[in-house]
Amino acid sequence: MKIGKQSTPYQAICTSNPETIIVRGHDLVDTLIGSISFTDYTWLLVAGSLPDEKQRRMLDATLVAIAEHGLVPSVQVARMTLAASPEAVQGAVAAGLLGCGSVILGASETSGAFFRDIREEAQASGRSVEAAAEKLLRGYREQKKPVPGYGHPLHKGHDPRAERLLAIARELDVAGIHCEIAKTVERLIPEIIGRPLVMNVSSAIPCVLLDAGYPLLALKGVPLLARTAGLIGHLLEEQTRPIGFVMSAAAASAIEYDGPAPGGFVANEN
Structure with a gap:
């Protein structure tokens, strides 16, 4: 089923044959790997050309500035997701990124x-x-x-x-x-x-x-890319110094129930 307006079906990011992989016109193996930084590569992938020195340093500075910001909601949900599903690091990273919206990072x-x-x-x-x-x-x-x-x-x-x-x-x-x-x-x-x-x-x-x-x-991809690195750091720590269930328990103790209950009922979730 065709959804939305479509024009000629081309893309200009990557192609390959059995011997060569081309990314934005550059030979991945002979020109890019080991020769440029990941910041250079990000600019190339997004903007279509390699950055100059000023562009590289500016993008690099923004990535460093936003990669980590403590136990914000996106980090908390990632750590608690890993606590509940320790085999799914990718799911925990995804959960953290899905929590990045108009208030956090958007x-x-x-x-x-x-x-x-x-x-x-x-x-x-x-x-x-x-x-x-x-x-x-x-x-x-x-x-x-x-x-x-x-x-x-x-x-x-x-x-x-x-x-x-x-x-x-x-x-x-x-x-x-x-x-x-x-x-x-x-x-x-x-x-x-x-x-x-x-x-x-x-x-x-x-x-x-x-x-x-x-x-x-x-632009939205910059904080998402940066925060991915921060999430991976938190998830490594979650595997070695877990606090996911500590945060879950803290939430349960901090938030009181005020809904209906049978007479004489006293909540004690501990």
Whole structure:
């Protein structure tokens, strides 16, 4: 069954014959293996060309920045999945990645789209970046939509990861229109939204990568790729120092039952 619009059936990522494997036009064995880093390879697979030094360092910095963030929900579900099914590391990794959405790790994609919209509004209207950002921010306020990539429950004054990524972008002379937009939005938020919200790492990642030439539609894959490495580290530790059932028991003790029960019943799940 044909689903959706389809054009000529081609793909331009990989092909092979019995002697040679070609990835994005490069001989995998003779040119890529042992010659480029995994960060280089990621850029090649996604963008279709090998990165220059600045692009490599910028992507590498974002991957390092977001790979690990403690016992967030995606990590907890991965560790508890492995505790329940110790033979299925791949299932535990998948469970952790499935828990990455608009609240955890998904904001890089939405922030990138937000910055694109501001850039296009400025270009189309001939107005300044500040005027375009103000227009879109007021629209977010009227619709009561959260501004993607701003605010953090722990990092109130500034997100050190975001500041470091922006500093690297400046050092590499990569910072451009999207970094300008990101900082302009942060400056306008207190006046328009009514309270200060700092740039977090999920808005820093798209602004520095877009300025480096990374594709907008692939932004969500960056935190997913990075967090996969973090999940594997947690799952190795779960096999040697398990806490999956400890977390499960802690949840049971922290959450009280308030539904109906027979008279005289006293809950004691321990």
